[in-house]
């Protein structure tokens with residue numbers, strides 16, 4: 001999740017694993033079907049403190065309050081594959097090369113200046129997104145009229161990532177309702193962090209974070225107030241599957257993305273979660289995403305999780321990797337100017 005200030009980013013749902021050894025297999029093709037990644041962060045440099053990462057190898061280790069923890073307490077075991085950050089200054093170039101190789105169009109979230117760099121680096125492949133957090137100070141907001149201008153004059157298409165959970169706030173909190181009213185008025189979809197938070201998020205790194213504020217059913221009041229609002233529940237409300245299904249059942253304008261969770265948690269658990277969403281009848285509302293932060297090969301890896309899912313039909317894989325997001329974002333029917 002990124003905030004509005006330059007180069008200030010909260011790491012959402014990232015399980016930071018320090019690993020050694022191995023590399024990710026390439027996945028090249030000259031004729032690659034299109035993919036939409038609905039959840040990318042507008043980084044232009046390696047995130048300080050994040051090293052190589054082992055996808056789907058997380059372990060939720062205990063920590064001792066007597067010990068001063070500097071990480072979230074993840075495993076430091078060896079792993080395959082291991083994803084590496086780019087060399088200094090090379091990240092944006094590397095990730096754009098991956099987007100081209102994999103035929104990915106991405107919704108890229110961040111402050112307008114950071115997102116602009118991506119728009120220039122990957123013309124035609126970036127759907128710009130920005131939100132109302134200003135800097136890292138909880139509760140510091142972008143002025144409503146400034147945000148309106150981002151969407152009406154500066155080409156931004158999605159309001160996100162909205163990270164109220166990190167502030168211990170419900171998405172239905174009245175203090176932010178004016179921003180959702182703006183999104184509804186302008187017919188801009190909103191993307192809200194719900195659920196994932198990593199190990200020890202509240203008691204090690206972010207004292208205001210509340211797991212309970214990621215409950216998907218907290219969106220109900222917001223949706224009742226704004227019946228035309230299109231909502232992307234980021235991270236699919238993981239791990240609150242029953243509440244997620246309840247919300248999807250009651251609100252047909254709600255979609256989910258599988259970003260973050262797709263590589264952060266054990267693969268068996270990830271597949272179980274996605275399978276449950278699909279088999280409950282919501283296959284046309286599950287969207288692919290990475291929560292891309294600093295590992296260029298994460299896109300290829302995350303796409304492979306969907307491609308290798310034996311419980312999905314070829315049609316369902318294409319829906320998750322492209323069609324559902326194209327419909328949610330109205331790419332096929334862009335609003336008239």
Ligand SMILES: [Zn+2]
Pocket residue numbers: 001012013161193194234235260
């Ligand atoms: Zn997030």
